[in-house]
Amino acid sequence: MKYTFRGGAHVKEHKHTAACPIEPLRDVGQVAIPMSQHIGIHCTPTVAVGDYVYRGQMIGDVANGLGCPVHSSVSGKVLAIEKRQNVMGTVIEHVIIENDGQGTLAPEIVPRTKGLSETSNEELIEIIRRAGISGMGGATFPTYAKIQSALGKVDRVIINCAECEPYITVNHRLMLEEPMSILGGTQILLKIFGVMKARIAVEDNKMDAVRVLRRARDASRRIRIKIMKTKYPQGDERQLIYALTKKEIPAGKLPADVGCVIFNAETCAAIYHAFVDNMPLIDRLVTVDGDCIRTPKNLRVPIGTSYTDLIAACGGLKKVPDRVINGGPMMGFAQWSLDTPVTKGTAAVLVLSKDKVQKQTLPSACIRCGTCVKNCPMHLMPNYLAAFARTKQYAEAEKLNVLSCVECGTCSYRCPGQVEIVQYIRVAKGAIRAEQAAARARASAAAPDLGNGGKK
């Protein structure tokens, strides 16, 4: 039996790099490491211009609050600390480090001698925090914080290897080449949560990876490999949990509220390396693909490497690019410059020409075909939401649960009328959230007067 959910669409897979082994990329001139690669408070640099830093040395940290530290991915000299735009267009501090090519590891990075059973949960969570691990599927929520918030509430751990976005194959390659790191990371998570059940969810277009994982796991049956139907957005945590457990996460709630906690495959491997090798998160796997790339590849790259270096490592461009995407084509962010660095959330860099991206052939018009309704994984009525957003009737959109939208983009992808449905929905969500925030601010500003308010 294959696990699946209602809605979604089969998006053309484009998994051209599925057979490309992971190649390490070490030869980069300099790296630009953003001081915030996670949801939460930005890091403050802990190094100064001119300092020599080791590979794996912490270069930025958050004193208190939500956030995790950032480490140098190369050894060399700090050239500059300057404000640059990150992938989202926000201006944040970047530490620019010149790579001396030696890759000298920081002296504190030595394999751990203490076994898993002798390590307490508090120690494990601190190890994960210090390693700077944040969700590598793209959301980049600090992993230690996710673990803390879910402790004691869950009865199963789910490892997300669905990889439903087109083009991206890094999780596929990771399962094939390093199954032990995923399984090892899963064991650590099982220990932290004190639960017996872990499920590794893999889409059925990666059956070779399923076989590898099944051979590699231990006989205890605590970790099981589940085969999911290949369908976008199978990797969305709501859909994945529903497919596996038939439980729906209520609107505005988290996986822990239905007893699950879910981690991306590469995050899981990073946890393993943080524990066993004491290695912080400084490299990540990136699929470099798209019709403009001469030789598409899967690369293991130091965080902070510029897209220019990635493209050069893949033989350069063979077509004039129209769009450079950080992440997958369904939910990734278009970039305006090839100087953008790889961050902890960059699973792919796609360079697409005009032939591959969506084009407008006619003025967009909803023909009420109902495709968006049929395919919406959240069971919304996207065409209505888009129409209300277009006419700024946000209250109406809110009544139709616009805030439940996960912005997977299936509606816009499938719309024959070429309506920018999810784009309109984002506008409505943004406006409603801003209004809610403003209302909260008004309420808190008005609060001190409440005592006298009634007597006027």
Add this chain to the structure above:
Amino acid sequence: MPELLTVCPSPHIKHPATTTTVMRDVLISLTPALLWACYVFGSRAITVTALCAISCVFFEWLTQKLLHRPITVADLSAAVTGMLLGFNLPSTAPWWMCVAGSAFAIVLVKQMFGGIGKNFMNPALAARVFLFSWPTQISAFPAPFHRLPFWQLTVKEADAIASATPLAQMRGGEMDAVSPADLFFGRVGGCIGEISALLLLIGGVYLLVRRVITWHIPVAYLGTVALLSCLAVPAGMETAEYVLMQLCSGGLMLGAIFMATDYVTSPITSRGRLLFGAGCGVLTVLIRRFGGYVEGVSFSILIMNSLVWYIERITRPRVFGGDR
């Protein structure tokens, strides 16, 4: 290296289906029935259909030009309206009727409400009902295999051998006038596109396979008609035979597969589509049995068209993670 990169929100790729490809599929799915009409009624069937299609495209272009709207005739939706209007006319329809019907469908029913996706009634059906203003011309059904050549723009009365349609014959108590097989294969009189149930079903299967339509409306519509017909089998007739004749006669197949499934004027939810189809079925049976007119498909669909908004309101899907 690129001059400039495009920066825009996701998704960055698009499924190849567009309004144009959808409409093209509808045109393709209607072609077998048109060729059959050509065989039964002569090549004038093509003249009528083509005249409607060309007029519809012309009026769409003209209205958009006059109203300074973007010209969207390339989406082929006007061509589909025209082809469906032609299918709903007898092969003897005079040329001016085709043009007037097209103008009504496109200008009044479609563009005046805002163009594609905004009309609340099926333009082709509304135009057909408008053309009932000329009752003689719109019901001058030639006998099957009385073929008219394509160059005949107006039909002399001598050529327009008015023949009663199978439904009218059944209404009149002549149950043996046609066999169910004749009805199924389309060896009968009637409007251009409605006669061959078989070829319309083939067209419907094509649309289902191409995922242009879903099964809900045709199945609910035909199923309701079949079920209700079972309850009113006239004396001396086999139930199966009567039900089959009801299903295959008149414009029911054409209506259930191609007209009631018109995106713009039918519900977008699956449950709504079931309700809509069932409503069309009930009304069709009622009109056929108690109405003053032998055929009920056009009226049923138009009546249900006007209820789509309410049907959608009561059949909203339950949001994922919402209250059960």
